[in-house]
Amino acid sequence: DIQMTQSPSSLSASVGDRVTITCRASQSISDYLNWYQQKPGKAPKLLIYAASTLQRGVPSRFSGSGSGTDFTLTVSSLQPEDFASYYCQQSYATPFTFGGGTKVEIK
Amino acid sequence: QVQLLESGPGLVKPSETLSLTCSVSGGSVSSNTFYWSWIRQPPGEGLEWIGYVYYTGRTIYNPSLKSRVSISMDTSKNQLSLNLRSVTAADTAVYFCAREEATRDWFDPWGQGTLVTVSS
Numbered sequence: 001d002i003q004m005t006q007s008p009s010s011l012s013a014s015v016g017d018r019v020t021i022t023c024r025a026s027q028s029i030s031d032y033l034n035w036y037q038q039k040p041g042k043a044p045k046l047l048i049y050a051a052s053t054l055q056r057g058v059p060s061r062f063s064g065s066g067s068g069t070d071f072t073l074t075v076s077s078l079q080p081e082d083f084a085s086y087y088c089q090q091s092y093a094t095p096f097t098f099g100g101g102t103k104v105e106i107k
Numbered sequence: 108q109v110q111l112l113e114s115g116p117g118l119v120k121p122s123e124t125l126s127l128t129c130s131v132s133g134g135s136v137s138s139n140t141f142y143w144s145w146i147r148q149p150p151g152e153g154l155e156w157i158g159y160v161y162y163t164g165r166t167i168y169n170p171s172l173k174s175r176v177s178i179s180m181d182t183s184k185n186q187l188s189l190n191l192r193s194v195t196a197a198d199t200a201v202y203f204c205a206r207e208e209a210t211r212d213w214f215d216p217w218g219q220g221t222l223v224t225v226s227s
Contacts, residue, residue: 001170034213043203043217044154050211087154091212095169098154 002026002090006099012107017078021102023071023088032092035064035073038101039084047086048073078104109134111204111218119198119225125191129204129218136185137162142207143187144214145178147200150222155200159207160187194225 003026013019023033031051036044046055048064051071061076075082083106088099115127129143136143142159149155158168160178168176175192191198201222205214 032211034211036214043205043220044214045217046213046215049208049213049215055215089154089214094167095171096156096212098156100153 001095002029002093002097004088004090004097004099006086006088006102008102009100010103010105012105013078014107015078015080017107019075019078019082019104021073021086021088021104023066023073023099025069025071025090025092028068029090029092031067032090033064033066033071034089034091035062036087036089037082037084038087044087109206109216111206111216113202113204113218113221115221115223117222117224119194119223120227121195121225122193125189125194125198125202125223125225127189127202127204127221127223129187129189131185131187131206134206135182136180136187137182140209142209142212143178143180144205144207145187145189146203146205146214146217148203148220149197149200157189157191157202161209196225199223199225 005024033051035048038044052064063074085101085103110132112130119125144159145157160166160180177190180187201220203220205217
């Protein structure tokens with residue numbers, strides 16, 4: 001299985017901060033990398049697919065980059081509604097696997 | 108827009124079979140551009156992909172669960188189903204169904220999820 005490692009596992013930030021989350025794959029996955037946001041008690045929501053393509057309706061303050069093994073999710077200016085957990089997912093090969101998650105908390 | 112809704116027992120006894128249904132509205136499970144997946148999340152933990160079914164009946168399962176899982180589709184009811192046999196406490200989780208884009212395999216949208224607890 002392809003292992004996905006996210007860092008950090010949690011972070012504290014303030015409204016307006018620029019936040020970056022990283023995701024590393026255990027082997028090259030090209031750009032087969034997707035990002036999700038999950039709020040407590042809710043289902044994950046797709047933010048970015050194919051490493052850098054913003055899902056329709058997602059604010060432009062979210063962006064993704066990377067290819068191969070190293071990827072980043074950036075929130076350019078954190079908003080109150082962005083405090084949540086974020087997960088990366090590789091779709092290069094089955095079984096599809098997720099990173100362990102990054103919890104973004106209010107400082 | 109497509110909406111998914113999971114249903115089924117919230118409590119299952121150890122060694123029994125967990126059975127869930129996902130009802131799809133606003134779209135057809137017979138579409139050739141999507142797979143239909145099940146994903147689970149133990150309380151306070153991360154996400155685990157269980158497997159998917161295609162409208163042809165083709166299924167792909169996570170090898171970690173392959174010996175115990177089956178996913179099927181009822182096109183007449185526009186539903187998919189999950190059966191997980193011989194459950195233990197380790198199978199306690201929120202179970203989500205999700206539509207999976209068939210060429211790049213991202214999941215969108217997801218159902219709200221249903222908590223299944225395995226306990227006697």
